[in-house]
Amino acid sequence: MPRRVVLALVADIHCRAEIIEDLREGLMPVNDEADILVMCGDLCNMGRVEEAKALADVLRGVRIPMVAVLGNHDYHSGYVNEVVAILEGVGVHLLQGTGHTINIDGTTVGFAGAKGFCGGYGTYCLTPFGEQGIKCFINETHDDANNLDACLQTLDTDYRVVLLHYAPIKETLFGEPPELYPFLGSSILAEPVDKHGCDLVVHGHAHNGVEEGETAGGILVKNVAMPVIKRSYVLHELDASARARKGRQ
Numbered sequence: 001m002p003r004r005v006v007l008a009l010v011a012d013i014h015c016r017a018e019i020i021e022d023l024r025e026g027l028m029p030v031n032d033e034a035d036i037l038v039m040c041g042d043l044c045n046m047g048r049v050e051e052a053k054a055l056a057d058v059l060r061g062v063r064i065p066m067v068a069v070l071g072n073h074d075y076h077s078g079y080v081n082e083v084v085a086i087l088e089g090v091g092v093h094l095l096q097g098t099g100h101t102i103n104i105d106g107t108t109v110g111f112a113g114a115k116g117f118c119g120g121y122g123t124y125c126l127t128p129f130g131e132q133g134i135k136c137f138i139n140e141t142h143d144d145a146n147n148l149d150a151c152l153q154t155l156d157t158d159y160r161v162v163l164l165h166y167a168p169i170k171e172t173l174f175g176e177p178p179e180l181y182p183f184l185g186s187s188i189l190a191e192p193v194d195k196h197g198c199d200l201v202v203h204g205h206a207h208n209g210v211e212e213g214e215t216a217g218g219i220l221v222k223n224v225a226m227p228v229i230k231r232s233y234v235l236h237e238l239d240a241s242a243r244a245r246k247g248r249q
């Protein structure tokens with residue numbers, strides 16, 4: 001039986017000079033409390049090199065494995081390659097439509113991650129119809145959903161976790177203006193999750209949303225945007241024995 005694995009989850013750190021010391025203090029217990037630190041995008045506030053360097057300096061103190069996806073803010077200033085290199089330099093494994101496996105004492109945790117994109121939900125999802133601009137827009141979302149599909153197909157691990165920045169369900173958006181929902185994510189991103197199954201989906205981006213929801217297929221989705229969780233991270237336990245008990249119910 002795989003061991004229990006504790007994840008520390010956070011998104012939307014929006015790193016900038018004025019929060020560095022609070023962030024450093026807030027992340028301090030993570031080495032003792034969790035096995036893996038998971039960060040779901042908007043790591044930097046405006047995607048600036050100095051913000052990435054400041055975050056990297058804080059993350060140098062993290063001794064557990066770190067895995068992350070980027071958010072829209074990380075792209076804003078046009079330095080995404082530099083941001084990625086700086087964070088990878090301190091050991092963050094950045095998922096960009098890719099998978100990664102972390103081994104904790106012989107128990108494997110597979111991560112499939114992508115930023116994701118917009119498009120809306122269910123019946124009202126945007127479709128690639130009409131003008132080229134619309135097709136380009138929604139194909140960004142389909143590209144990341146296809147990447148997740150390919151990753152999940154090959155991840156053969158004890159636990160599987162999907163990381164996104166944009167929201168794959170609308171239930172974690174409650175509290176956001178409904179007019180904004182199509183720009184906060186898309187149910188297209190939930191399709192590979194329900195097709196292949198996983199233990200947990202984590203996202204951010206919806207600062208005014210709520211912390212928990214589930215996909216149509218019943219998979220737990222957590223919105224861990226910092227303004228939602230109101231602390232530096234929340235803990236989530238992957239527990240195969242609890243999963244087996246649930247399966248027998």
Ligand SMILES: [Fe+2]
Nearest residue numbers: 012042073205
């Ligand atoms: Fe954000």
Ligand SMILES: [Fe+2]
Nearest residue numbers: 042071072205
């Ligand atoms: Fe965002």
